[in-house]
Amino acid sequence: MLDSAEGYVTEDGRKIGGVVMEMKNITLRFGGVVAIKDISFDIREGEIRAIIGPNGAGKSSMLNVISGFYVPQEGEVWFHGSKRPPMRPYEVAQQGIARTFQNIALFEGMSVLDNVMTGRLGYMKTNIFQQALWKGKAEAEEVENREAVEKIIDFLEIQHIRKTPVSRLPYGLKKRVELARALAAEPRLLLLDEPMAGMNVEEKEDMSRFILDVNDEFGTTIALIEHDMGVVMDLSDRVVVMDYGRKIGDGTPHEVRNNQEVIDAYLGVSHD
Amino acid sequence: MAQTQSGAEGMQSLPALLHRNATQLGDAPAYREKDFGIWQCWSWAETAAEIRSIALGFLEIGVEKGDHIAVIGRNRPAHYWSMVAAQMVGAVPVPLYQDAVAEEMAYVLEHCGAKFVVCGDQEQVDKVIEIQENLHQIKHILYTEKRGMRKYDHSQMNALDDIKAEGSAGHQRFDAELEKRIAAIAYDDTCVMLYTSGTTGKPKGVVLSNRNVIESAKNSAEFDNLTRNEDILSYLPMAWVGDFIFSIGQAYWCGFCVNCPESADTMMTDLREIGPTYFFAPPRVFETQLTNVMIRMEDAGKLKRNMFHHFMAHAKKVGGLLLDGKPVGFGDRLKYALGNLLVYGPLKDTLGYGRFRVGYTAGEAIGPEIFDFYRSLGINLKQLYGQTEATVFITVQPDGEVRADTVGVPAPDVELKIDDTGEIHYRSPGVFVEYYNNPDSTASTKDAEGWVATGDAGFIEEGSGHLRIIDRAKDVGKMADGSMFAPKYVENKLKFYPDILEVVVFGNGKDRCVAFINIDLTAVGNWAERNNVAYASYQELTAHPRVLETIKSHVEEVNKSVAADEMLSGCQVHRFVVLHKELDADDGEMTRTRKVRRGFVEEKFSDIIAALYDGSDKVSTTTEVTYEDGRKGAISATLQIIDAPVVTAVQHKVAAE
Numbered sequence: 001m002l003d004s005a006e007g008y009v010t011e012d013g014r015k016i017g018g019v020v021m022e023m024k025n026i027t028l029r030f031g032g033v034v035a036i037k038d039i040s041f042d043i044r045e046g047e048i049r050a051i052i053g054p055n056g057a058g059k060s061s062m063l064n065v066i067s068g069f070y071v072p073q074e075g076e077v078w079f080h081g082s083k084r085p086p087m088r089p090y091e092v093a094q095q096g097i098a099r100t101f102q103n104i105a106l107f108e109g110m111s112v113l114d115n116v117m118t119g120r121l122g123y124m125k126t127n128i129f130q131q132a133l134w135k136g137k138a139e140a141e142e143v144e145n146r147e148a149v150e151k152i153i154d155f156l157e158i159q160h161i162r163k164t165p166v167s168r169l170p171y172g173l174k175k176r177v178e179l180a181r182a183l184a185a186e187p188r189l190l191l192l193d194e195p196m197a198g199m200n201v202e203e204k205e206d207m208s209r210f211i212l213d214v215n216d217e218f219g220t221t222i223a224l225i226e227h228d229m230g231v232v233m234d235l236s237d238r239v240v241v242m243d244y245g246r247k248i249g250d251g252t253p254h255e256v257r258n259n260q261e262v263i264d265a266y267l268g269v270s271h272d
Numbered sequence: 273m274a275q276t277q278s279g280a281e282g283m284q285s286l287p288a289l290l291h292r293n294a295t296q297l298g299d300a301p302a303y304r305e306k307d308f309g310i311w312q313c314w315s316w317a318e319t320a321a322e323i324r325s326i327a328l329g330f331l332e333i334g335v336e337k338g339d340h341i342a343v344i345g346r347n348r349p350a351h352y353w354s355m356v357a358a359q360m361v362g363a364v365p366v367p368l369y370q371d372a373v374a375e376e377m378a379y380v381l382e383h384c385g386a387k388f389v390v391c392g393d394q395e396q397v398d399k400v401i402e403i404q405e406n407l408h409q410i411k412h413i414l415y416t417e418k419r420g421m422r423k424y425d426h427s428q429m430n431a432l433d434d435i436k437a438e439g440s441a442g443h444q445r446f447d448a449e450l451e452k453r454i455a456a457i458a459y460d461d462t463c464v465m466l467y468t469s470g471t472t473g474k475p476k477g478v479v480l481s482n483r484n485v486i487e488s489a490k491n492s493a494e495f496d497n498l499t500r501n502e503d504i505l506s507y508l509p510m511a512w513v514g515d516f517i518f519s520i521g522q523a524y525w526c527g528f529c530v531n532c533p534e535s536a537d538t539m540m541t542d543l544r545e546i547g548p549t550y551f552f553a554p555p556r557v558f559e560t561q562l563t564n565v566m567i568r569m570e571d572a573g574k575l576k577r578n579m580f581h582h583f584m585a586h587a588k589k590v591g592g593l594l595l596d597g598k599p600v601g602f603g604d605r606l607k608y609a610l611g612n613l614l615v616y617g618p619l620k621d622t623l624g625y626g627r628f629r630v631g632y633t634a635g636e637a638i639g640p641e642i643f644d645f646y647r648s649l650g651i652n653l654k655q656l657y658g659q660t661e662a663t664v665f666i667t668v669q670p671d672g673e674v675r676a677d678t679v680g681v682p683a684p685d686v687e688l689k690i691d692d693t694g695e696i697h698y699r700s701p702g703v704f705v706e707y708y709n710n711p712d713s714t715a716s717t718k719d720a721e722g723w724v725a726t727g728d729a730g731f732i733e734e735g736s737g738h739l740r741i742i743d744r745a746k747d748v749g750k751m752a753d754g755s756m757f758a759p760k761y762v763e764n765k766l767k768f769y770p771d772i773l774e775v776v777v778f779g780n781g782k783d784r785c786v787a788f789i790n791i792d793l794t795a796v797g798n799w800a801e802r803n804n805v806a807y808a809s810y811q812e813l814t815a816h817p818r819v820l821e822t823i824k825s826h827v828e829e830v831n832k833s834v835a836a837d838e839m840l841s842g843c844q845v846h847r848f849v850v851l852h853k854e855l856d857a858d859d860g861e862m863t864r865t866r867k868v869r870r871g872f873v874e875e876k877f878s879d880i881i882a883a884l885y886d887g888s889d890k891v892s893t894t895t896e897v898t899y900e901d902g903r904k905g906a907i908s909a910t911l912q913i914i915d916a917p918v919v920t921a922v923q924h925k926v927a928a929e
Contacts, residue, residue: 014423043401148309160541212420216423217419
């Protein structure tokens with residue numbers, strides 16, 4: 001792997017670009033608990049970047065730092081070449097970052113279509129009165145956004161549940177709907193919090209294929225958290241490994257797999 | 273018919289019919305496909321332009337006359353167009369079953385020697401590439417869905433859209449050649465090659481000529497007065513002869529519109545949105561719909577439920593008679609009209625049959641109750657009997673003579689005869705040309721005078737002239753005591769119970785019959801939910817004592833009814849098992865059209881059959897299963913063997929007296 005400021009070429013021949021997001025010496029504390037201890041790494045344009053680690057390693061905290069939901073006490077987050085000030089979630093969304101959640105956070109009573117449409121909110125410019133009147137601008141806007149949403153519905157193969165209320169769907173499909181909603185925002189950086197958690201083998205395979213296809217088709221940069229090692233190793237270009245809030249490994253899946261500290265963290269080692 | 277087939281006389285190929293439709297019905301819809309949530313529509317003129325550009329693209333990539341072009345994908349306009357475009361350039365389209373695993377597909381691709389393949393999506397391309405590693409005959413792969421294809425080596429591969437664009441761009445180079453090839457198509461040239469699913473042995477490539485397809489389309493369209501205003505929903509496998517005749521043959525002959533669903537999962541919604549006027553479905557579709565209706569009615573409020581049952585009882589009494597044009601009293605007519613307003617109309621609309629004018633079910637026997645349910649609603653559902661080798665039609669039921677237990681009278685221009693062994697033979701303009709590269713099979717199926725042996729045993733009913741099918745001729749055997757063994761007869765009776773999906777009866781040459789039974793997960797699962805029966809898997813549900821009890825009661829009832837028929841009383845099921853897995857085409861237990869491969873099943877589960885005969889009450893078995901992606905696994909189970917009460921022939925006589 002050729003690593004340089006311009007990027008590198010992956011094993012399967014994809015070109016990875018420059019740095020999109022850089023975490024510099026991040027430390028995050030909750031009272032006396034140190035969730036993240038002095039961690040630095042970067043995410044590059046077009047890559048699938050995984051953050052892995054055992055339970056309680058600080059993965060979700062890390063994702064929340066990336067998404068801007070947590071503001072670290074120490075360290076800096078650089079996004080597209082500039083230092084990012086603390087910001088509100090909607091401002092992060094406006095910057096082109098979208099995410100899914102570990103515990104699905106969809107609007108249960110709404111249909112799949114409506115849920116995915118909410119992902120387009122950032123693209124809707126008409127106000128509530130125009131929308132109430134419906135005709136003219138609001139209608140044109142809805143048609144335009146519906147088209148974008150339909151493309152994603154087609155892409156993720158959820159046509160058959162388009163009109164189904166989310167509460168009636170099985171877990172694996174809800175996960176897919178969440179991904180659809182995140183994609184509807186046309187993000188430049190997509191954050192996935194445990195996309196495979198609680199899925200069976202077949203659902204995991206489907207989800208893996210969708211993640212690869214999203215990356216391939218839309219060129220979306222993806223950062224994901226996962227603790228299914230097999231999935232991560234097959235899917236990602238580079239992996240950050242965390243344990244007890246520290247970074248203990250960073251590199252290609254192959255490098256990480258052979259890292260003694262990572263093996264110890266996963267298989268356990270006697271501390272005597 | 274007069275209004276539609278004007279100018280169709282003398283049309284000797286599908287491209288010629290296409291040209292007629294494009295010039296005479298230019299703006300009328302020819303294809304619709306639901307995509308991005310909207311029904312996209314192509315008129316006949318647009319269709320002709322699309323097909324022409326695909327044909328030009330085919331010339332660009334070097335398709336020669338007589339080449340075979342395989343088409344593997346779900347029902348989409350682009351795939352239908354590819355087939356007609358192939359005919360334009362003098363090539364032979366070969367549609368394949370898209371759910372076939374790579375090794376099944378390899379045989380067919382090798383046998384037909386296809387040099388070009390049109391694939392629906394990445395999944396199909398992957399299979400073809402895997403096959404190509406050993407085959408090295410495929411020159412070019414085309415695909416319709418671009419997704420996931422970016423990283424593939426494109427030196428011998430293109431998106432269909434791309435070659436369409438390239439072909440149109442270079443049309444000046446290819447126009448003359450294309451015109452020449454279209455003009456050269458003769459009536460007896462090959463129109464399409466369809467592989468029979470093969471309940472026995474390897475699939476055979478049935479060669480159908482333009483004459484076969486066009487004559488059959490013409491005769492059948494006239495028989496049912498099909499017009500250019502029909503709408504059909506094309507959702508059955510493209511590799512199946514029926515789909516070819518309905519979605520291409522009849523569609524081009526009449527000029528009606530072919531609607532393609534958005535995906536296999538949305539078929540029921542799309543059916544409702546389109547409301548086809550002409551419809552075709554295997555019995556399974558009607559069974560599933562009926563089961564769903566019944567389940568939903570159980571959940572409905574009291575008023576609705578009572579109304580439903582009250583009016584359905586009335587429909588059962590007079591609905592069928594009304595449909596057949598038989599005399600019905602004024603009061604009954606009035607009540608039926610009211611029922612139509614309150615129940616039948618809304619129900620038909622929900623099912624997608626609001627505009628249903630004529631429809632067929634075939635492939636398997638349909639349960640009389642299911643059949644009558646639809647007919648009593650005023651849905652003109654009929655049965656036909658056909659084969660790939662006959663270009664579908666052998667017998668059909670004319671309006672007004674529809675019954676659940678026959679398959680109708682010979683279709684127009686079809687001659688029928690029953691030989692000494694009871695096997696049905698036919699001769700018609702639809703009789704296939706040959707099995708591709710298989711003169712031995714051709715000779716053993718079709719004689720010098722053009723008579724084709726169907727392999728089915730049946731008889732023509734005295735009086736009505738209707739054909740009744742008993743069973744596959746080779747499946748009909750003798751029990752050890754010499755009485756007749758007709759497994760299908762018993763299986764069908766059992767399959768009419770909604771909670772039984774599939775049955776295989778064994779007993780040829782033995783002293784008694786035994787059976788394998790598959791439960792229907794939808795129906796039994798729903799029952800389990802209602803009755804608080806907990807289960808974690810299909811396998812667990814199949815072994816539940818209450819399920820076994822129910823199935824046993826069904827077998828008992830069927831035994832009683834079988835015993836009533838003296839000729840077949842030996843076919844009663846003495847012992848049975850409920851299988852731990854569904855019989856599946858991926859495991860080779862069924863054909864792609866879901867017919868049981870009896871011999872294969874007998875061999876694969878020989879341990880269970882042995883246990884059924886040796887009197888043991890349990891059998892442990894391990895079965896290999898194939899997953900959708902072709903990987904193999906195994907499931908093991910201990911199956912309980914159930915003894916079913918039988919009626920002995922002697923006792924039966926006593927009882928009858």
